[in-house]
Amino acid sequence: MSALKFLFASLILAVNTLVLVLAMVPVALVKLLFPTEAVRSGCDRALMGIAALWMDINAFWLGAVNRGRWSVEGADGLDPRGWYLVTSNHQSWVDIVVLQRVFNRRIPMLKFFTKKELLYVPVIGFAWWALDFPFMQRKGGASARADLEAGRKACAKFRLVPTSVMSFVEGTRFTAAKHAQQKSPYRHLLKPKVGGIGMALEGLGDAFTGFLDVTLVYPQGLPTFTDAMAGRLGDVVVRVHLRDVPAQVLPAPGEPAPRAAVQAWVNELWQAKDEEITRLLAERQPR
Numbered sequence: 423m424s425a426l427k428f429l430f431a432s433l434i435l436a437v438n439t440l441v442l443v444l445a446m447v448p449v450a451l452v453k454l455l456f457p458t459e460a461v462r463s464g465c466d467r468a469l470m471g472i473a474a475l476w477m478d479i480n481a482f483w484l485g486a487v488n489r490g491r492w493s494v495e496g497a498d499g500l501d502p503r504g505w506y507l508v509t510s511n512h513q514s515w516v517d518i519v520v521l522q523r524v525f526n527r528r529i530p531m532l533k534f535f536t537k538k539e540l541l542y543v544p545v546i547g548f549a550w551w552a553l554d555f556p557f558m559q560r561k562g563g564a565s566a567r568a569d570l571e572a573g574r575k576a577c578a579k580f581r582l583v584p585t586s587v588m589s590f591v592e593g594t595r596f597t598a599a600k601h602a603q604q605k606s607p608y609r610h611l612l613k614p615k616v617g618g619i620g621m622a623l624e625g626l627g628d629a630f631t632g633f634l635d636v637t638l639v640y641p642q643g644l645p646t647f648t649d650a651m652a653g654r655l656g657d658v659v660v661r662v663h664l665r666d667v668p669a670q671v672l673p674a675p676g677e678p679a680p681r682a683a684v685q686a687w688v689n690e691l692w693q694a695k696d697e698e699i700t701r702l703l704a705e706r707q708p709r
Contacts, residue, residue, distance in 0.1 A: 424652040427487040431651040438479045443549045450552035466583045470531045481523040488655040496662030500529045503584045504631030512590040515647040530584040535618040577625020589618035608696040614688045620679035627672045635663040641706040
């Protein structure tokens with residue numbers, strides 16, 4: 423059955439991606455050729471509508487092949503026409519489809535800070551480009567300055583249409599080896615990095631409707647994307663905390679975000695998240 427489920431999910435994912443990315447092409451070309459604010463705004467709404475349908479179909483196959491229980495709290499009552507800053511712990515590529523299933527049509531589309539190399543992924547790289555995902559080199563030095571400028575330009579575009587800016591502040595997926603190498607002070611998390619959040623606060627801080635602090639837990643063990651497609655996802659626990667963005671992390675006009683204040687804020691959030699993960703896992707241990 424796992425092989426049949428994997429084949430079913432793979433077929434739907436492939437057709438869904440190919441057809442809907444092709445549907446994006448004419449809209450993206452219009453946005454590229456006529457870069458006025460009115461045209462860009464209309465095209466962005468159309469592109470995000472196509473992306474929302476893509477996520478709906480992915481949510482269908484994810485639920486069809488998996489029978490694990492989903493426990494989601496805190497995702498109701500959000501504004502689909504607001505602007506949100508979103509962060510989450512990061513353990514697997516599955517995290518992305520889980521977050522998309524939880525938030526699709528509840529808040530504006532999640533826009534990720536993405537590694538520049540992913541721009542060249544066939545088909546999907548074009549979709550990320552058309553949707554104005556910020557592509558980062560993450561190499562330091564001159565590349566860091568280029569990343570900062572790319573982030574600023576992306577956030578300026580995000581002001582035109584309601585958007586949710588997503589940052590995995592750990593910067594990479596959690597593994598035991600990375601945790602040990604970092605000497606992370608947290609039990610279940612890597613050390614947080616705040617560059618992406620700082621850029622989002624600098625470009626959109628005064629526009630954010632709220633900050634969504636998300637905790638993801640897989641009680642039966644960490645799944646791979648193959649596990650999700652083969653029906654072995656298991657239970658999924660999602661806790662969403664809607665918080666205000668503290669005044670002390672908002673930059674003055676024309677100034678960068680106060681990095682020390684942002685780091686202190688995120689460190690405090692990360693300590694609470696680590697404790698929450700410990701509690702959620704303990705609640706789901708066999709008795």
